[in-house]
Each structure stands twice: as structure tokens, then as C-alpha cells.
Amino acid sequence: MTLSIDLTSAQTRASLGASARLPEKPSLVGMSRDEMAEALGEAGVPERQRRMRVQQLWHWLYVRGVSDFSQMFNISKDLRVQLDRHFTVARPEVVEEQISNDGTRKWLFRFPPRGAGRPVEVETVYIPEEGRGTLCISSQVGCTLTCSFCHTGTQKLVRNLTAEEILTQLMTARDRLGDFPDAGTPDGAIVPAEGRKITNIVMMGMGEPLYNFEAVKKALLIASDGDGLSLSKRRITLSTSGVVPEIFRTGDEIGVMLAISLHAVRDDLRDMLVPINKKYPLEQLMDACRKYPGLSNARRITFEYVMLRDVNDSIDDAKELVRLLRGIPAKINLIPFNPWPGTNYQCSEWETIEKFADYINQAGYASPIRTPRGRDILAACGQLKSESERMRKSDRLALEAMMIAGHGEA
Structure with missing residues (x-):
């Protein structure tokens, strides 16, 4: 049974318009250490204290997961009040949490307005598996790529997310999963006794990460910082549809694992399925992959290939x-x-997928068939879309009918 929890109160909904008029305090989340020191100086923190204060704040934000200055117990009360007057460390609003019958969770996060803009919403997905838990993070609100098989691509790009908004998806997910230590016990364990629930993150949510390179880079360097969230770069994967000029920079400046949304092996078909191919065709894309910094058998590139019946699934x-x-x-x-209401595609037959996988395996490449997760809450690959374009009940019924009829059944 799918569980859906609407976490938006009537009072919150009524205040959304007013929130756009509130003065905007900068968030310390997403700042580099140097940026944080400079911001503290502008807020009146003496220069001789800044390095120590940055160290304290970094620990409270990224090790303890604190989202309120009042909980930073080794900082004086006066300074906490001063920090609260100038900055925020708040999380986004959690509008809705959906829990799939397979344990997958999908959150709808609402971020406050930026400048003259309006609040925006993104979806983030947590996939629990034996021995690991993967968080799928969004980098943009909507998407410009219009990949024909992808639900997210039907939502126009609203804007890029900031480094803060990318990071707080991870931090809020850890809040919801109990993945931060108790802030009230400063001498407690760095992670819960049973270990982390979020062990891996993938930049595979809404948007094209390499069209928001600087913010994604900043967020992932903080996420992998050993004195904070401390995720190994080998447990962080960035997925791109093929923004060739930024692929080398991803390996050189961020150093995370790379995934390519490939989906076709001929330019004419990929032009239709993944239109960015018209700008960066397969020859250029493969050349960029061969030059990816650190590429080796221990650091392989993952190529993602969606199986579409009678489209790209032949031997x-x-x-x-x-x-x-x-x-x-x-x-x-x-x-x-993974089906979604309004799509013209169907999933390949299971037998066809297995034959395809067998051929690739015999050629020496690992080719696991990804188990569909969270389909019943539209949390699976290619299904994310802001609930600002909330799925109508009729759409949910259409999806259920498609599943029962076997469309996309694997």
C-alpha cells in the first residue's frame, strides 16, 4: 500500500503569498569556508574569531545536522542571536512525503522565493537497498532537455537550484530518516549506532546537473568534505545526458563517478530520444568519456540505457x-x-531485456537490469516532476491502469 502524507498546513498555504515579501536572509548552508568567514565578518564577527567560528558552524551544520542556531550549544547565546539576525540555516518546507509499497520514499520540497521570484518545488527520492541507501537529488526545477521518454522533460525549466538547495535535499532527507546524531548530545556518536541510511547520492533527479555546473560542484564538494557530511566521492554519481564541454571538468574539479544517459546507439535515434545529441553527437560524447579524468577499471563510467519496446532493444x-x-x-x-500518464512508449518485454543483457555480459561488460523502485508513487527513473504540476487523481488512475495492463511491466 502506498502512503502519502501531505505536510503542508492550511496556515502555511495561506501564507505563501506573504512569504514572498519577507526579507531574505542568506543561508550559511552551501557557503565555502572562505565565503562563510567573509559573511561572518560582514555580520560583525571579529577577524580573530572567524576561523574558529567557521569550524564550529561547519560541525553543527554538516556533522550534527542542526537547523537552528539556538541548538549550537558551544556558541555563546549573544552570538547565536547575532547569527540568527543575519543568517538562516533552515531546511526547505516538506510539502509531501510518499512511501512506496517497496519502501522507496519521495519528498516534495518547497524552497522560498529568490529575489522577485516565487517559491519553487522539487522532488527527491530515497531508495533503500540491502547494505546501502541511495538518495536521488535534483539540480534544477524542471528541465530543458525534453527527452521524449522522460516525465521530468515535460516540465519546462523554471530555474537552477542553488548549492544550498541541492545540499538541503540531502540534509532534510537525513533529518527525515534519523540519519543525523541527536543534537542534544554533543558527545554522542557522529552517525547513528546502526550506521548511515544514506550511503550514496546520485545527481539523477530533476534537471541536467551540468547545466548548473558551479552550484552542483559547490554542493558536491561540501557533501564529500571529510570534516562534514563526509560522503566518499566514489559513492557520489553525477548523471548527464551528454553536456560534453563540462564532462572533463566534472572529473577534474569534482572528482565524482560519472553516469551517461545514453539510451540509443545511433545518432538518428538518439536525436529523437535525447535531443541534446543534436548538439553533442555520439562521437563527441564517447571521446569525452574516454578522456574522463581518473577513468579505470576501478572507476568505470556507468551508461544508462532505458529499454523501450521495439525502439532500442534489438540484438x-x-x-x-x-x-x-x-x-x-x-x-x-x-x-x-517506467510508465507515466501520457507517454507513447512501452517497456520492452522481459525476455527481450534478458537477451539484451546476456549479449552485453558475454562481451565482457557488467549489465545489471535495474529493479524498478517506487513506480506506484512516480518515484522511479524518468518519472520525477514537481508537484507544482501536481498529478491529478485521473492521472494516478491512468498510471494504475497501465501497470495492471502490463505496460512497462518488468
């Missing part, structure tokens, strides 16, 4: 995929197509 496609990836340390994630 000839599998043969061309093997030829295309020759010389690139790689694994291929085969993704059974």
Missing part, C-alpha cells in the same frame, strides 16, 4: 552498444521503462 542495438563502448571501462545499467 543489433546491443551489438552496436558493445562496439560504441569499446576501450571505455564501463558498466551498462539497463532500465526497464
Whole structure:
């Protein structure tokens, strides 16, 4: 049974218009240490104290997960009041939390307005698995890429997310999962006794991360900082549809694992499925992959390949995929197509997917078939879309009918 919790109070909904008129305090979340020191100086913190205060704040924000200055117990009360007057460390509003029958969770987060803009909403998904938990994070509100099989691509781009908004998706998810230590016990364990629930993050949510490179870079460097959230860069994967000029920079400046949304092995088909291919065709994309910094058998590129019935799932496609990836340390994630209301695509037959995987495996590439997760709450790959364009009840019924009829069944 799917559980959906609407966490927006009537009072909150009524105040949304007023919130756009409130003065905007900068958030300390998402600032580098140097930026934080400079901001503290502008707020009146003496220069001789700034390095120590940055260290304290970094610990409270990213190790303890505190979202209120009043809980920073080793900082004087007067300074806490001063910090609260100038800055915020608040989380986004959690509008809705949906829990799939397979344990997948999807949150709808609402961020306050920026400048003259309005509040915006994004979706973030947590996928629990044996021995690990993966958080799928969004980098933009909407998307410009219009990939024809992707639900997110039907929502126009509203704006890029800031480094703060990217990071607070992770931090709020850790709040909801009990993945931060108790702020009231400063001598307690750094992580809960049973270990972290979020062990991996993937930039595979709404938007194209490499069209928001600087904010994504800043957020991921903070997420992987050893004195804070401390996620290994080998447990962070950035997925791109093929923004070729930024691929080398991703490896060189961020150093995380790379995933490519491939989905087709011929330019004519990929032009239709992933239109950015018209700008950066397969030859350029493969060349950029071969030059990815740190590429090795221990740091392979993941190629994502959605299985579309009678579109890209033939053995000839599998043969061309093997030829295309020759010389690139790689694994291929085969993704059974996840249906959404209004789509014209269907998932490949299970037997077809298995034959496709067998061919690639025999050619020496790992090709796991991704188990669909969270389909019943539209949390699966390619299904995310802001609930600002909230799915109507009729759409939910249409999705259920598609599932029962076997469309996209894997």
C-alpha cells in the first residue's frame, strides 16, 4: 500500500503569498569556508574569531545536522542571536512525503522565493537497498532537455537550484530518516549506532546537473568534505545526458563517478530520444568519456540505457552498444521503462531485456537490469516532476491502469 502524507498546513498555504515579501536572509548552508568567514565578518564577527567560528558552524551544520542556531550549544547565546539576525540555516518546507509499497520514499520540497521570484518545488527520492541507501537529488526545477521518454522533460525549466538547495535535499532527507546524531548530545556518536541510511547520492533527479555546473560542484564538494557530511566521492554519481564541454571538468574539479544517459546507439535515434545529441553527437560524447579524468577499471563510467519496446532493444542495438563502448571501462545499467500518464512508449518485454543483457555480459561488460523502485508513487527513473504540476487523481488512475495492463511491466 502506498502512503502519502501531505505536510503542508492550511496556515502555511495561506501564507505563501506573504512569504514572498519577507526579507531574505542568506543561508550559511552551501557557503565555502572562505565565503562563510567573509559573511561572518560582514555580520560583525571579529577577524580573530572567524576561523574558529567557521569550524564550529561547519560541525553543527554538516556533522550534527542542526537547523537552528539556538541548538549550537558551544556558541555563546549573544552570538547565536547575532547569527540568527543575519543568517538562516533552515531546511526547505516538506510539502509531501510518499512511501512506496517497496519502501522507496519521495519528498516534495518547497524552497522560498529568490529575489522577485516565487517559491519553487522539487522532488527527491530515497531508495533503500540491502547494505546501502541511495538518495536521488535534483539540480534544477524542471528541465530543458525534453527527452521524449522522460516525465521530468515535460516540465519546462523554471530555474537552477542553488548549492544550498541541492545540499538541503540531502540534509532534510537525513533529518527525515534519523540519519543525523541527536543534537542534544554533543558527545554522542557522529552517525547513528546502526550506521548511515544514506550511503550514496546520485545527481539523477530533476534537471541536467551540468547545466548548473558551479552550484552542483559547490554542493558536491561540501557533501564529500571529510570534516562534514563526509560522503566518499566514489559513492557520489553525477548523471548527464551528454553536456560534453563540462564532462572533463566534472572529473577534474569534482572528482565524482560519472553516469551517461545514453539510451540509443545511433545518432538518428538518439536525436529523437535525447535531443541534446543534436548538439553533442555520439562521437563527441564517447571521446569525452574516454578522456574522463581518473577513468579505470576501478572507476568505470556507468551508461544508462532505458529499454523501450521495439525502439532500442534489438540484438543489433546491443551489438552496436558493445562496439560504441569499446576501450571505455564501463558498466551498462539497463532500465526497464517506467510508465507515466501520457507517454507513447512501452517497456520492452522481459525476455527481450534478458537477451539484451546476456549479449552485453558475454562481451565482457557488467549489465545489471535495474529493479524498478517506487513506480506506484512516480518515484522511479524518468518519472520525477514537481508537484507544482501536481498529478491529478485521473492521472494516478491512468498510471494504475497501465501497470495492471502490463505496460512497462518488468
